[in-house]
Amino acid sequence: MRLIRILLGVIVVVVMGLVGVLMILPGEKIAQLAADQVKTQTGRDLVFDGDVGISWYPIFGVSTGPVSLGNAEWSDAGPMFQAKSAAIGVDVIGALTGDIRITKIEAVAPDVLLEKARDGRVNWELLPTGEVAADQGAASAGADTNVSLESLIIKGARLRYLDHGGDNFEVANLDIGLSWPDVTKPAEISVTARPAGKDVDVAATVGNLNDLIGGSVSSLVAKVSATGGTVDFDGRVGIAPEAAGQVVADFSDAEAFLAALGLGGGVPGRARLEGDVTLTKDHRFSLRKGIITALGNTINAEADAALGGVRPIVTANVLAGKLDLSSLAGSSGSESSTASSSEWSREPIDASALALMDGKIVFGAEAIDLGDIDLGRTRASVQIENARAVATLTELAAYGGAIKGQFVANNRNGFSMRGDLDVSQIALKELLSATAGLNRFTGKADMKMDFLGSGQSEYAIMNSLKGSGTVKVGRGTIEGIDLDRLFRGDLTGGTTVFDNMGASWTIEKGVMRNEDLLMELPNVIAIGAGTVGLGQRVIDYRFTPQLRKEEGTGLAVPVKVEGSWDNPSIAPDLDAILKQNLDEELKELEAEAVKRVEEELGVEKQEGESTEDAVRRTLEDEATKGLLKLLGNN
Numbered sequence: 001m002r003l004i005r006i007l008l009g010v011i012v013v014v015v016m017g018l019v020g021v022l023m024i025l026p027g028e029k030i031a032q033l034a035a036d037q038v039k040t041q042t043g044r045d046l047v048f049d050g051d052v053g054i055s056w057y058p059i060f061g062v063s064t065g066p067v068s069l070g071n072a073e074w075s076d077a078g079p080m081f082q083a084k085s086a087a088i089g090v091d092v093i094g095a096l097t098g099d100i101r102i103t104k105i106e107a108v109a110p111d112v113l114l115e116k117a118r119d120g121r122v123n124w125e126l127l128p129t130g131e132v133a134a135d136q137g138a139a140s141a142g143a144d145t146n147v148s149l150e151s152l153i154i155k156g157a158r159l160r161y162l163d164h165g166g167d168n169f170e171v172a173n174l175d176i177g178l179s180w181p182d183v184t185k186p187a188e189i190s191v192t193a194r195p196a197g198k199d200v201d202v203a204a205t206v207g208n209l210n211d212l213i214g215g216s217v218s219s220l221v222a223k224v225s226a227t228g229g230t231v232d233f234d235g236r237v238g239i240a241p242e243a244a245g246q247v248v249a250d251f252s253d254a255e256a257f258l259a260a261l262g263l264g265g266g267v268p269g270r271a272r273l274e275g276d277v278t279l280t281k282d283h284r285f286s287l288r289k290g291i292i293t294a295l296g297n298t299i300n301a302e303a304d305a306a307l308g309g310v311r312p313i314v315t316a317n318v319l320a321g322k323l324d325l326s327s328l329a330g331s332s333g334s335e336s337s338t339a340s341s342s343e344w345s346r347e348p349i350d351a352s353a354l355a356l357m358d359g360k361i362v363f364g365a366e367a368i369d370l371g372d373i374d375l376g377r378t379r380a381s382v383q384i385e386n387a388r389a390v391a392t393l394t395e396l397a398a399y400g401g402a403i404k405g406q407f408v409a410n411n412r413n414g415f416s417m418r419g420d421l422d423v424s425q426i427a428l429k430e431l432l433s434a435t436a437g438l439n440r441f442t443g444k445a446d447m448k449m450d451f452l453g454s455g456q457s458e459y460a461i462m463n464s465l466k467g468s469g470t471v472k473v474g475r476g477t478i479e480g481i482d483l484d485r486l487f488r489g490d491l492t493g494g495t496t497v498f499d500n501m502g503a504s505w506t507i508e509k510g511v512m513r514n515e516d517l518l519m520e521l522p523n524v525i526a527i528g529a530g531t532v533g534l535g536q537r538v539i540d541y542r543f544t545p546q547l548r549k550e551e552g553t554g555l556a557v558p559v560k561v562e563g564s565w566d567n568p569s570i571a572p573d574l575d576a577i578l579k580q581n582l583d584e585e586l587k588e589l590e591a592e593a594v595k596r597v598e599e600e601l602g603v604e605k606q607e608g609e610s611t612e613d614a615v616r617r618t619l620e621d622e623a624t625k626g627l628l629k630l631l632g633n634n
Contacts, residue, residue, distance in 0.1 A: 038069070042126040044080070045070040061104075063087040072123040075115050077162060080123050083110040102149045109156040118165045152178035171195065183210055195262035200226040215239060228256030229271075240281040249273040254294070267294045268327070275301075283308035297323050305359075314359035326371040342564075343537060344458040351411040355387040373398075373434045387411045393421075399434075401426030401444065416454035417461065423447040428476065437566040443476020443501070451507060463510035463535030473501040480570050481559060497521070503528070510535025523548055532565060539565045 038046040050065025068082035089103040115123040154176040161169050173194045180187035187209040191202040206212055207219030217238040224231040228251055235245010251257050254266035275290035283306065290301040303316035361382045368375040376397025383390045388410045396403040405421035425444045432438040449469030453461040475498070482494025503517040510533065517528030525548060530541030539561055546556040563569045 043073075044126065061087065061089040071113065071115065072121070072125075074117055074121060075123055077113060077115055079111075080113050080115075081110065083107045086110075104151040104153065105149065106153045107155070107157070109158075110154055111158045111160070113160045113162065115162045116164065116166070149178060150181045152176065152180075180209055196260055198227055198260045200224065200260055212237070212239060217242070220245070226257050226260035228253035228258075228260065235277075238281075241279060242281050243277070243279045245277065247273070247275060247277050269295065271295075295324065295327055297325075299323075305357075311355070312357045312359070314357050314361070316359070316361045318361065318363045320365040322367040322369070323365050324369045326369050328371075344462050344535070346457045346459045348456050349415055349458070349461075351387075351409065351415045354384065354389055354409060354411045358385050360384070399427040399430040414454060415456055415461075416452065418450075418452045419467075420450045421448070423449075428473065440479045441476065442479075443473040443498075445471050445473045447471045453510075459535070465507050465510045465534055467507040468505065469507075470504045471502065475499055476501065498526075507534065514541075517543075519543075521545075530561070537565050539563065539568050 035046040035048065038044060045068075047068045047070075048064050049067070053063040054061065064086050066082070066084055067086050068079040071077060071080040085106075085108045087104065087106040089105075091103060113123070154174070157174040157176060158170065158172040159174065160171075171193060175190075175192040177190040178187060179189075187206045189202075189204045189206060191204075193200045193202070202222060202224050204220060204222035208216075209218065212218040215238070217236050220233065220235060220237045220243075222233045229249065230251075231247065231249045233243075233245055233247050235243060237243040237245075249272065251266075251271045253269065254271040255268055256266075258264065258266040271292075271294040273290070273292050276288045278284075278286045278288075285303075285305040285307055287301065287303045290303070292299040292301060297320060299318060299320045301316060301318045303314060305315075306313040361384075363378070363380050363382070365378045366376075368378060377395060378393075378397070379395040380391060380393050383392070388408070391407040391409075393404050393406070402424050403421060403426070405419065408418040410416045410418075424446050426447070427442070428445050429439055429442045431445075432441055447469060449467065451465055451467030451469075453465040455461040455464050478496040478498070480495075482496055498519045498521050501517070501519040503514050505512050505514040507513075512532040512534055514531075515529045517526075519526040519528070524545050526543050526545040528541060528543045530539070532539045532541070541561040543559040543561065544556050545559065557572055559570065559572055561568050561570050
């Protein structure tokens with residue numbers, strides 16, 4: 001706004017000078033006089049290319065061809081201001097009496113460059129020396145002279161901001177209009193921008209533009225309109241910048257509205273946001289009484305943000321009742337779903353959003369519907385610092401059980417994710433069906449697990465996983481096989497009902513390995529060992545059910561589970577069964593042979609003696625007796 005004050009001061013000086021010499025100087029001389037005035041005031045060159053046209057009474061008007069205003073002496077980026085053409089109109093009689101009534105200012109395709117040097121100097125400080133005195137002089141002139149601007153029309157403008165030590169941006173194809181015929185009344189401002197090719201219109205009413213330009217606070221009523229919705233503001237603003245008021249954003253299509261602004265994201269369908277916002281001079285933003293409505297859900301939110309640092313520091317509280325997000329879960333196409341069933345996605349993961357802010361967000365909901373996944377009461381928080389987010393689950397009701405723990409997403413030096421979870425009494429069938437496509441297991445499980453993976457895609461992460469865990473399950477079932485019927489020779493499937501089951505595992509390079517599965521049934525126990533390829537989505541596992549006996553275990557029937565983990569093959573391991581039966585027959589034959597040898601030789605085993613040792617001892621005794629008899633020793 002200081003730039004606006006200075007430019008208006010320059011306009012006043014130039015206009016008064018032009019009116020004074022109007023009758024005796026041609027247009028080119030007037031242009032030169034204006035250029036000299038600007039040079040004297042700012043040290044910048046004001047250059048007019050082409051003829052300067054003049055209109056006379058009652059409106060004094062000057063129109064030019066291309067015009068430019070030089071940049072600061074330290075800049076090599078070109079003019080600070082240039083336009084294809086410009087025109088200004090001033091009421092002659094008012095100007096002669098000290099009442100400067102500017103009837104119009106027009107500029108076609110103006111190009112404004114705002115530039116900041118590495119040492120902090122800026123090119124919009126137009127008074128390089130004697131700034132304080134010049135400002136006081138302009139203020140004094142403004143006190144003695146009434147200035148009004150009836151009409152400002154700017155078409156096809158471009159605004160560039162160049163920070164040699166920070167971020168740059170550019171806004172092009174702007175149309176700006178200002179109507180302010182009476183300085184004691186509100187000014188009407190209109191702006192049309194086209195950041196993505198479609199019109200984005202801003203209409204604003206400033207209660208006291210003089211106060212606003214002078215650094216005070218003024219009322220402001222503004223509306224931003226674009227394809228898909230509107231945003232309204234009603235409150236007070238200052239040029240510090242500072243603002244306080246109510247914001248209402250009403251979207252018939254939030255995605256289309258953000259697209260018109262050149263932004264991605266948003267949610268499909270209707271959405272609405274309202275709340276009281278405040279922006280202070282020290283760049284602190286707050287939202288109070290925030291209400292967000294989208295996808296048929298209502299969320300209450302309050303937030304504070306410090307905007308003055310490298311990244312915004314945000315503290316927010318978000319609270320909802322029941323959230324229905326099922327429409328988002330079903331938005332992916334069938335083709336991608338089919339592809340994902342055979343392998344993990346290799347598409348790069350964009351985790352750049354982790355670096356957008358620091359801070360802490362606390363979230364709560366009574367229920368969350370994610371389509372295939374239904375969650376109950378949820379309480380969680382996310383702490384973000386330097387592209388690393390730590391999500392802490394203090395309460396999450398899911399699949400009839402409860403989950404607590406932490407997830408960490410880190411994008412400081414490549415993307416990685418880590419989890420440490422404690423799960424109690426969760427329903428296995430619902431959990432495995434929703435997360436892994438498995439629906440053969442039922443029962444309530446207690447689990448503890450930790451994992452760590454890294455990579456730039458789902459595929460890379462799942463194939464890099466490492467970690468460990470344990471699981472304990474009470475009474476449950478395994479569909480597709482009945483172990484009791486299996487021992488009776490029935491191989492037609494069925495369901496196994498077990499009393500309890502437990503296991504532990506380790507994960508290395510995306511392969512989960514288990515060696516100690518134990519499942520207990522009334523008449524059968526089953527042990528298990530094998531691997532699950534979490535990265536390749538395959539399984540190679542062997543269950544070995546065994547009949548219970550009063551002493552130890554009896555007949556065993558190994559069962560192989562192998563293939564893709566979403567559709568594994570489950571069948572008895574016939575090779576192992578045949579080998580086991582052959583071993584049993586060999587043992588029986590050996591026992592029978594030993595028994596006959598004992599009977600034929602009259603072997604009587606002594607305590608702790610093996611059959612082999614007893615046979616050897618018996619033969620030695622008989623040989624000794626025979627030798628003594630041969631020697632005549634009876």
